[in-house]
Amino acid sequence: MFCYQCEQTAGCAGCSGSAGVCGKTADIAGLQDELTGALIGLARAANGNEPTKRTDRVMTEGLFATLTNVNFDEKALKGLIARAHEEKEQMVPECGKCASVCGRNGDYDMKDLWQEEEDIRSLKSLILFGLKGMAAYAYHAMVLGYEDETVSRFFYKGLSAVGQEKTMEELLPLVMETGEVNLKCMELLDKANTDTFGVPAPASVSLSVEAGPFIVVSGHDLYDLKQLLEATEGKGINIYTHGELLPAHAYPELRKYGHLKGNFGTAWQNQQKEFADIPAPVLFTTNCLMPVRASYSDRVFTTGVVSYPGMIHIGEGEAENGKKDFTPLIKKTLELGGYKETKKFTGINGGSEVTTGFGHGAILSAADKVVEAVKSGTIRHFFLVGGCDGARAGRNYYTEFVKKAPEDSVILTLACGKFRFNDLNLGTIGGEKDGLPRLMDMGQCNDAYGAVRVAAALAEAFECGLNDLPLTLVLSWYEQKAVCILLTLLYLGMKKIYLGPTLPAFLSKNVLNYLVENYDIRPISTPEEDLKQILQ
Known part of the structure; x- marks a missing residue:
């Protein structure tokens, strides 16, 4: 191979x-x-x-x-x-x-x-x-x-x-x-x-799991989640998102279900440890599925394009109404029974809840406040710290970068890289009551279009180009969705993108030189050095 x-x-x-x-x-x-x-x-x-x-x-x-x-x-x-x-x-x-x-x-x-x-x-x-x-x-x-x-x-x-x-x-x-x-x-x-689920709005999401039967749903597919919420309504089963599905809590048509309770676990690469002993099944709707370990193999279900040998796969249109039939999943959930009492979990940095839902609709609704904060000097710089998470050493860079970013800066984030720091409380900027949160989760990589919309709107407001904005992209990559987003940013002419933790193996020396010379792609170094270079 x-x-x-x-x-x-x-x-x-x-x-x-x-x-x-x-x-x-x-x-x-x-x-x-x-x-x-x-x-x-x-x-x-x-x-x-x-x-x-x-x-x-x-x-x-x-x-x-x-x-x-x-x-x-x-x-x-x-x-x-x-x-x-x-x-x-x-x-x-x-x-x-x-x-x-x-x-x-x-x-x-x-x-x-x-x-x-x-x-x-x-x-x-x-x-x-x-x-x-x-x-x-x-x-x-x-x-x-x-x-x-x-x-x-x-x-x-x-x-x-x-x-x-x-x-x-x-x-x-x-x-x-x-x-x-x-x-x-x-x-x-x-x-x-x-159009389907409504315009996302900021939402605080608990990381604790309540007593009783529950299902953990991973992946990106909002429609699969909606079907599962409909199928479990009134059955005494709570639903918790995992990893890529965290932004679901921001959509009004999903948030209206009272048994969509919170988010379990952190980023995808921690699943083999986090799923090892939970008394509940896990439904994978898309990526990122890791090889399933024996400690929880009897509790994994797949659907859509995702598949793993030996796991129960829930196909399309198996129910009479044309929707997916989650009966085996529901049966397993009730058998396992969940926790006997509420179990409190935290994020990587000890936080008990996270916030999501700062899509382009939410941020642009406060565009006047954002523009005024920049003009007055209250906001010095925006950092989009986002991308994939992964297990390779060096990804703590992104946690340290966010912690060390100056207090007059705003951190926008996208995708699983945010699980390195999304439970940090960075406070507000511009006043505690009417200020803007310093950390705004715009969703997953699926929501990257929102970041493009926000950058374009700010450039229009300041009558400047994208590269003239007080905005720096600090990205981590892992798989192929990150590749197509990077290509979109290059198509838009974005320059001085900081990329890590390693450069793609498929970039030849000449192609890498072309990207450096024409787009000023920059490999990450240390948070201190990169912040110094960005803010000089």
């Missing part, structure tokens, strides 16, 4: 041998490559042919399934490969039997990509991994009934380029186009979520 699509790849170079750092075996890695190759073959076949909505769904689900920590199941991956082949056969019958050298009659062999000249491989990897991340956002919008023709078509265009001979001059514009289309995709998801 060979894989270098995540930040924790072995030796910061690439996983090989019998297993990856993420826990996938060489066989599963091979199937994921086979699936990617089948999707590239499907994309090449679509050139000159019109994919159907069903084809688009196969493309989106297939790419999503190859993300880090999503699908570890051989049967599920083989099923997606078969669906990709079936769609290709429907689109271009007998294509696979054709002897033509048009390049559209076979699946792509991913070994060809890994053996490309390093700069070509690097640029194609940026496109491929960006497409994988974008597929996650497109999937969440799609299940809510929202699709965009530009986004759907670009999956075919981008994958076709990965499977063709291309020069650096041809690939660089496609890298930027990936960022451009991902911006449209994130805007689509933002609309899907707010």
